[in-house]
Amino acid sequence: MRLTATLMLFAMAAIFVTTHQLLGVHPAWGYVNAFAEAAMVGGLADWFAVTALFRHPLGLPIPHTAIIPENKDRIADTMAGFLRSNFLTPVVVARRMRDMNLARAAGDFLATRTPGEEGRIRAGAGQLLVELLESLDPDRLGLQVKAGLARQVEKLEIAPLLGRVLESAIADGRHRPLIDNFIRWGGLTLEDNEDMVRDMVQARANALIRWTGLDERLANSVLDGLYKLLAEMHVDPNHPVRAKIEEGLQSLARDLQHDPAMRERVERMKSDLLANPAVADWWMGVWERLRHSLIDMLRNPDRAMGGEMGSSLAELGETLRSDPALQLQVNRFARRTLVGIANRYGEQIVGLVSNTVKSWDANTITMRIERAVGRDLQFIRINGTLVGGLVGLTIHFLIDVL
Template sequence: MAAISVPLRPGGAVPPALRRMRILATGLLVLMACVYIVARTNEDVHPAIAFVRAFAEAAMVGGLADWFAVTALFRHPLGLPIPHTAIVPRNKDRIATTLAQFLRENFLIPRVVARRMQRIDVAGAAGRWLSDASGLGQGRLRRGASRLASDMLESLDQERLGGMVRAAIAGQLRQIEISPLLGKALQAAIVQNRHQPLIDSVVRWAGKTIEANEPILREMISSKAGTILRWTGLDETLANAILDGLYNLLLEMAEDPDHPLRAKAEEGLATLAMDLQRDSAARAKVEAFKNDMLDNPALTQWWQGVWDQARTAMLRAARDPDSLMAGKFGEALRQLGETLQRDPALAHTINRFVRRAAVGAASDYGDGIVRLVSDTIRGWDAQTITGRLENAVGRDLQYIRINGTLVGGLVGISIHAVGVLLS
């Protein structure tokens, strides 16, 4: 009977549950053999022992037959090359094809996916999860995602990643012609009268510049005034008059929105907006300035500082997700979850988008998934596929052996009883 037990699969461990069921089924068969020997030896002692012998004898036959059937699925019983045994190893390619076709026909057909997705409320599930403060604050998924995010950020090369991000942004900016965008933005600001703060800022800047450089301006006026004016001291009077005139002019421009010079400035801004959109020379100058700015080392240094601060902030948030979820970000997520539960239109839109995405994925990638499954199973060796299938269904197959032993015994005792009645 030792040869009946199935040997361990090479390269893999037998699960404890399967091992226990094998021992139980084989032990029951051995027990029936022992009972048969004892009953056969003492059959003359009492007529009832014949029923015990018949039960044990038929139970051995049933158990051995089912052991042979179960074993023949995965290997040759007793190592003998009996025809139509070791079914799984010999037909693994056909199993791969059949399993792939089953997966394709029952799970990856777009109409099947659409019908199943109609029963799933993705938006409602997401809303309940997001609005659950305990789920956001203490969930295992959140903590795992936090550790994964922090580990990824720490493992990446800081300078290289920052350079890659900067290069990607710079590449996108180089491809975008910003001159027409600036022109349209300026034109829209003029139409909506939002350019006035710009003119006010220019006026204030001019006043501060004159005030900061007043000694230099006085020296320039004095040097241009001539010798006679300097001898008579009128150069200082002239400088005071010119500076006072400039201050008064800027003050009038700041206080009077309809000042003629402001109108000229507005006209100049309108002309600039049109040139930025239509004048090729102006557009070329803006593009050249943009490229010079992108190539400037100072911009690279500035970006590196911004990236360092952003990376530090992301690491701090990833390492302490409780504070992040307790802040505005967590509150925003909870509000989003409540909105998903309260707004049927939004939930319907999200569910429809998810359903269409799943149907599209099944349509576009279904064949690829099927090929992946089929090719993966075909790539397994006979021992691998045998071991995995046996681990998956082997425990239930051992129940077949046990049931075969018991049912065989009942059939044997029934046949013996009929024989006794007919004799």
């Protein structure tokens, strides 16, 4: 557009020079010459005006030119004041927020799906999380997470918590399947180690019993007795041994909550466990597997944001879109939050705008404002050329008539 406006100015100059030689040939050339002369003057005047906004015309230090670069600090302060007065005062924010239904807009955004679209949030949010997880130092992040968890666990007294959990489980009968599994495990362990039990019995039998061969029968009797005990414990919920186990668990639950010595032992065990390097290595392995699993899952939208989470977001959008009471609450919360932000941080926000503009050099602010205004600056020059020509044509006509 700058080239077009400049070529139009040179065209008017060429027409003016050419038609000046033809004034005596025919009266019509006078009208063309008058149009071209006035258009050239109008184009030059508007070129000077447009150029003077951003730089010195032809590099000459003419007063009141390069207006924007010379006054960029004042412009920055004026822009900041305009933003502060018209957008970031609590009264203005509250008034504008009353006319907006942010909850409904958020509901439409979350619930609306266009054909062929996987979801408005799914791809962008998933990719953002993937880039975040990949950009962070995995070792440092894992150590930070581990340290944070360790600090929280150190603050937490484990023994009373374990005691209350165990007490609640016993009260609800949730400990019985655990005892059943323990009994089954005991039976399988005994079956896998029958030879070891026989060797132990025979090793403790005296020479007379071994000489008579009764040690083998004694070992079989011990094994049979143990199998019978385990079977009876498994089928009889009221077996005395099970009762003893339950009594021991109840006592342990009480001690975990109320016995200072027991609580101290548990805390010491917790500290030793946290300080164990093997636990640290185990946690780092768990964290790396978790991080890679998250990255793989987020790269597959159908498994991540497009699965349960995507459905949940769509349901949330439908609720926001159709529930006026929820919209009222969300909009009220958003209005109070934004009013508070404007009241607390309005000065800092406009200060950021002002300081940013002040930090730009003359070339930067000139280039950015010129690009923001765009083609309209050159249309000023083109219009000035055409309007000037029409004014010159009109003046020439009036002179001829009068």
